[in-house]
Amino acid sequence: MTHHIIVRILAASTLSGASLISAARLYAAPDPTVASDGKPAIAVKIIAINDFHGNLRPPGDLMLNGAPVSAGGAAHLAGHVRELRAANPDNVLVSAGDLIGASPLISANFQDEPTIEAMNLLGLDFNAVGNHEFDEGRDELLRMQRGGCHPRLERAGRSCREKGLSPMIRSKVGRKFKGADFRFLAANVFDRKSGGTLFPAYGVKQFHGRKIGFIGLTLKDTPKLVKPSGVKDLEFRDEADTVNALVPVLRSQGIEAIVVLIHEGGHPGGGPDGCAGISGPIAGIVRRLDPEVDLVVSGHTHETYACRLPNAAGEPVLVTSAHDYGRLVSDIDLVLDAKTGEVISTAARNLVVSRDIRPEPLLTRLVEDYGRLSRPIEERIVGRITATFSRTPNEAGESALGDLIADAQLEATRSRRYGAAAIAFMNSGGMRADFSYAPGKKGRVSYREAFDVQPFGGTLVTMTLTGAQIEQLLEQQFPGCPNGQPANRILQVSAGFEYAWNAGGKACDKVDPASIRLGGKPIAAGKIYRIVTNDFLADGGDGFTLFTQGANRMAALPELSALERYFGRHSPLTPGTPRRIIRLP
Structure with missing residues (x-):
């Protein structure tokens, strides 16, 4: 004592x-x-x-x-x-x-x-x-x-x-x-x-x-x-x-x-x-x-x-x-x-x-x-950026880096071969570093930097959710809802998907269902949608148990491969202004 x-x-x-x-x-x-x-x-x-x-x-x-x-x-x-x-x-x-x-x-x-x-x-x-x-x-x-x-x-x-x-x-x-x-x-x-x-x-x-x-x-x-x-x-x-x-x-x-x-x-x-x-x-x-x-x-x-x-x-x-x-x-x-x-x-x-x-x-x-053994892999250039992609979220919880990764995952799984996904969800905790723009490197991004951003070696999984389940999933981002987070934990989402959440809303009622849209159209509670996420979330990680209800699950490709492919097809990449998620007072 x-x-x-x-x-x-x-x-x-x-x-x-x-x-x-x-x-x-x-x-x-x-x-x-x-x-x-x-x-x-x-x-x-x-x-x-x-x-x-x-x-x-x-x-x-x-x-x-x-x-x-x-x-x-x-x-x-x-x-x-x-x-x-x-x-x-x-x-x-x-x-x-x-x-x-x-x-x-x-x-x-x-x-x-x-x-x-x-x-x-x-x-x-x-x-x-x-x-x-x-x-x-x-x-x-x-x-x-x-x-x-x-x-x-x-x-x-x-x-x-x-x-x-x-x-x-x-x-x-x-x-x-x-x-x-x-x-x-x-x-x-x-x-x-x-x-x-x-x-x-x-x-x-x-x-x-x-x-x-x-x-x-x-x-x-x-x-x-x-x-x-x-x-x-x-x-x-x-x-x-x-x-x-x-x-x-x-x-x-x-x-x-x-x-x-x-x-x-x-x-x-x-x-x-x-x-x-x-x-x-x-x-x-x-x-x-x-x-x-x-x-x-x-x-x-x-x-x-x-x-x-x-x-x-x-x-x-x-x-x-x-x-x-x-x-x-x-x-x-x-x-x-x-x-x-x-x-x-x-x-x-x-x-x-x-x-x-x-x-x-x-x-x-x-x-x-x-370091010598890993150098050939680390130094390989995967693409270029014109400015820093930061994982720091705005007040709504969205980040430029989150947008980039979600878009890469969606593009990699749009084809029927990989599950025909229409929406991608990415956990913020899975992003471990920023893509920092270095003028001396002319914005070149190495495999090492890409790995530092996504080091977990996860695999993408496509699945089917109903519109009602997607709404429930979004509610799980916040405290108080069954299996909800101890603090706000916002999922990053792909282009074309958008919604608004109310900071003053009650538990399980923070997201306005009418604001949840795909391609500009409201999602329907009874309609089915193909979504993609990493296997960590697919297994219910971070407390997002709703993902475990997904039907017709299909393992796709590694998440880091999806990111590398996206760089290869779209470089140089420029960060946009995050506005897929709106936070209401």
Whole structure:
């Protein structure tokens, strides 16, 4: 149990990016042998990341105080971890989920094996499963832990190991993919058939005879965020209830220090390291946690915070999140009572993974190897644009990028061969980047950029819906309707389809049926229409269960192939003004 919590935070809101980095290094960790009351103590350093998403290369700049800061990259992340470990040999490296999934091509093209191998070299200890770990289903996630050849490679008669890796890396990662050396944790993910958890519920690390328990779990709404077929026969239980049930289990093993690694988070309202006015699920989860929980490492929302939130007893608990893509790392110090093993103080700050540090040579070589292997695919030009296609929505929820992708999907499936679709629906969450116009490239778009926009490898599915079902589908975009969204989640639609929704309308009555038009004509409730969407939505993903009612389903082509074809036929592309969806006051 935590007797008191000390949170030392360097507020990024008061520092420039450069100052944040230098000031962070002046931070003084707790004395490793003496607690504040003079009793013998054990200082343990917890190094935490979240939402890495396979970003082996340095991703885009991190915005701090309105200014871009270069940050991230697996080799530089390893360099910072090296320095943090040097500050205290009693340390543990953890992740709060989404290590893989929605990854750049350098990782995704090799089934995210490079990211697992990078984390093995980095010395990761535990990763709480995130929703994106389930993007390709439970069997593929189990392979990430256990190793083995991917079925696609076996069917193609290819080796389980990509050829072309340097001898140095091959000697480290092995002749075949061996899986994760670290442990995936999934305390609230249960197999309905066996009754047990998919992965261990917790892991334990011991320092000088005292144990720290790490409970790992994902958000309970994971089934709404992934293909339902990929999590079939899995049950995702309540986060706080799961943790609280495990507290006596850990205590019975003499574990007094308890850390929760949870792939769920919030949106801070008080600056990068503050939690004033925080919104999102994490505050409610922490408010229900047993007071024996000493630290919560969170993720999922790609935000930055390190602050205190009240638990079930009203006591403050340290809660952290380190943004995303390995651009920040949380440096957390726990001080344990050497006699009892209880946590007597905690301290945390988020550090920028800056590039002014020596990168780790092994990680540098690993990234170079996979970069060289993927380069011919990545650099292929698929088309051109004349301006940026942004996924940022207007007030109605429509975006220029959403229009482009929906149009590409409709054109690819208009023919009878692929289902004779008349309307396309695209989920905004499936668009992971913008098509940014670069004058120096003359607007050329590479396959790598197209993949970064749609990295999930989904397949288009055509089906038949009635006009009445389409109206019900549109109502599912909003809260309060059966299976509706927790917040407005607007589907992107193809050209020729339009409708209006009323922000002040009641649940299940926000969309005006008379405004739903196709080709300028109102759709009829009893008439049937062929529509196309990706297989994620077709399976009821994002809570759009209406898609599962579609009749005469037909699998078409990969969604990325549809986009590439569209570029090939219509380049150069110019973004229009989104006006297919109208928001009424």
